[in-house]
Amino acid sequence: MSVHDFIRERFFPHMWCAGCGHGTILNGLIRAVDELGIRKRNLVMVTGIGCSARISGYVDFHSLHTIHGRALAFATGVKLSRPELHVIVPMGDGDGLSIGGNHFIHAARRNINLTALIMNNRTYGMTGGQFSPLSGLGIKASTAPYDNIDNSFDVVELAKAAGATFVARTTTFHVNQLSDLIKAAIQHKGFSVVEIFTQCPTYFGRKNKLGDAPQMLQTFKERTVPVGSPKKQEDPSLIERGIFVNIERPEYCDEYQKLLERTQEA
Amino acid sequence: MAKKKLKQHVINRNWCKGCGICVSVCPKKVLELDELDKALAARPEACITCKLCEKICPDLAIIVETEEVDEEAKPHE
Numbered sequence: 276m277s278v279h280d281f282i283r284e285r286f287f288p289h290m291w292c293a294g295c296g297h298g299t300i301l302n303g304l305i306r307a308v309d310e311l312g313i314r315k316r317n318l319v320m321v322t323g324i325g326c327s328a329r330i331s332g333y334v335d336f337h338s339l340h341t342i343h344g345r346a347l348a349f350a351t352g353v354k355l356s357r358p359e360l361h362v363i364v365p366m367g368d369g370d371g372l373s374i375g376g377n378h379f380i381h382a383a384r385r386n387i388n389l390t391a392l393i394m395n396n397r398t399y400g401m402t403g404g405q406f407s408p409l410s411g412l413g414i415k416a417s418t419a420p421y422d423n424i425d426n427s428f429d430v431v432e433l434a435k436a437a438g439a440t441f442v443a444r445t446t447t448f449h450v451n452q453l454s455d456l457i458k459a460a461i462q463h464k465g466f467s468v469v470e471i472f473t474q475c476p477t478y479f480g481r482k483n484k485l486g487d488a489p490q491m492l493q494t495f496k497e498r499t500v501p502v503g504s505p506k507k508q509e510d511p512s513l514i515e516r517g518i519f520v521n522i523e524r525p526e527y528c529d530e531y532q533k534l535l536e537r538t539q540e541a
Numbered sequence: 542m543a544k545k546k547l548k549q550h551v552i553n554r555n556w557c558k559g560c561g562i563c564v565s566v567c568p569k570k571v572l573e574l575d576e577l578d579k580a581l582a583a584r585p586e587a588c589i590t591c592k593l594c595e596k597i598c599p600d601l602a603i604i605v606e607t608e609e610v611d612e613e614a615k616p617h618e
Contacts, residue, residue, distance in 0.1 A: 278601055287556055288600060294560035298599025306596065448566075450596040476560075489565035492597075 281305045281315065283335050290329060292400075294488025296447035296473030300365070300394055301330055303453035308336075311458055319362045321350040323375060326401045326475075327367035327394040336363075344374025347382045350389050358388070358528040361461060365392040368409040369399045372428055376408070383437035386465045387527035391439075392457070393430050393468065396475035404478030415482045430470040431519050441467035442520040446495035447474060449516065459518065465526050472499070472514075547590050548606040550582035556602040563594035563603060 282305065291297050308318065318336040322328035324343035331338040337360075341349045350364045366372075371379055371393050382389060398416060399405040406416035411427035434442045441463040443456045453471065460467035474480060474491035485491050500506045502517035550571075559578030572594060573583040580603060582588070588605070595603045 277604065282601065288558065288602075291599065293558035294562060295599055298601065299562075299597055302596060302598065302601055447597070447599075450593065454596075488560045488562050488599075492562060492565070 278302065278305050278309075281308060281335055282333055286333055289333055291326060292475075292477045294474065294476045294491075295326070295400075296396065296471075296475070296488075296492075297327055297330065297394055299447040299450065300392070300453070300471055300473060301333060303447075303450055304330075304363070304365075304392070304457055305334070306454040307457035307461065310454070311461060313361055313461070317360055319350075319353050319357075319360050321346045321353060321362060321364050323366055323370040324401075325367040325370045325399065326396075327365055328370060330365050330394075344370055344376075345378060346370070347375060347378040347389065347391065351382060351385075351387055354387055354389055355528060355531065358532075361390070362388075363390045363392065363461065365394055367399075367407075368393060368395040368397060368430075369405075369407040372430065372433070373408045380433070380437040383434055383439040383466050383468070385527045386438060386440055386524050388464055389466055390457070390460045390463075391466070391468045392460075393470040394473050395430065395470055396473045396479055397427075398475050398479040398482075400475045400478050404475075404482055410479075414479075417478070417482070430468065434468040434470075435520050438466070438524075439468045439520065440465035440522050440524050441518070443468070443518045444470040444472075444514075444516045446472040446492075446499055446516060448492045448495040449499075452516065456518070459521075463521065465524060543609040543611060545590050545607040546610045547585060547588045548608045550585060550588070550594075551604040551606055552580050552582065553600075553602040554579045556600045558600050560599065563598055566593050566597055568593070 320331045321339045322331040323346040354362045397410045405418040406423045409427050414423040445452045460469045476488045499514045499516045502515045557579045564572045569587040571588045575581045592605045595605045
């Protein structure tokens with residue numbers, strides 16, 4: 276099957292800017308779903324609000340475009356009522372970690388079998404390039420013209436600490452790893468998080484003089500290393516990508532089913 | 542053994558936004574942007590069908606079509 280069998284072609288060309296990495300994530304996600312051989316009718320995509328959230332409109336799966344930051348809450352409802360469906364929840368950095376920060380940590384704590392993708396472009400692109408909880412120190416944004424003084428979250432550490440049982444990170448430059456990690460995340464039983472660095476040349480790139488989309492991708496290539504690479508010891512500012520956590524713990528829907536069976540027997 | 546060989550690059554000019562990502566990632570410099578800033582396979586003969594352009598294109602505008610070629614057909618020495 277080709278990519279075109281999984282998208283709603285009538286909405287193309289999509290609304291993302293030229294060079295926006297979100298399209299590359301859509302591309303990688305579709306390849307992952309294709310390679311896994313999951314039927315479209317067994318897939319649900321739930322998104323919140325933002326540039327990233329528009330992804331649910333472009334895929335030909337069951338899709339829910341919900342309210343800002345609450346995609347995981349809606350997804351939890353879908354999964355609990357229909358545990359046999361695969362539920363994928365792509366979120367932006369602001370949508371997922373700021374507005375939806377609480378939903379994120381609690382979905383991780385419950386270890387509910389959802390696939391959360393954090394499309395991290397380090398800014399609120401749709402509303403004009405405000406800084407987000409993942410922008411980081413010293414970053415320029417429309418709301419931080421003289422440098423951002425907020426520390427950023429580390430999504431991997433946050434997800435680990437909150438109890439996610441699969442945590443990975445990659446970038447839109449590493450397209451083979453991108454689809455492989457999404458595949459592994461979908462197959463994992465439990466709450467899985469994949470953080471994907473994606474470029475916003477329109478706001479984040481322009482405000483911080485990072486060049487055009489190809490230059491921003493080059494930066495992803497140069498500033499990231501595979502997990503456990505010796506280069507990380509030499510230069511601690513490099514960011515690791517790969518799988519950080521992959522463990523088994525009781526899953527929420529299973530536990531709920533067991534509880535139902537036990538109480539109905541009594 | 543069957544080997545993959547390039548058939549053609551199918552580029553959807555209506556979807557391409559001319560970001561130039563495909564041009565920058567191609568290891569063999571096969572692609573260029575034309576005068577309208579649309580991706581164009583300028584040197585298809587150099588293509589090694591790695592499909593990096595197809596996989597990274599944010600506009601889903603490139604498909605690298607391949608065909609199987611039978612290496613047994615070649616004279617073997």
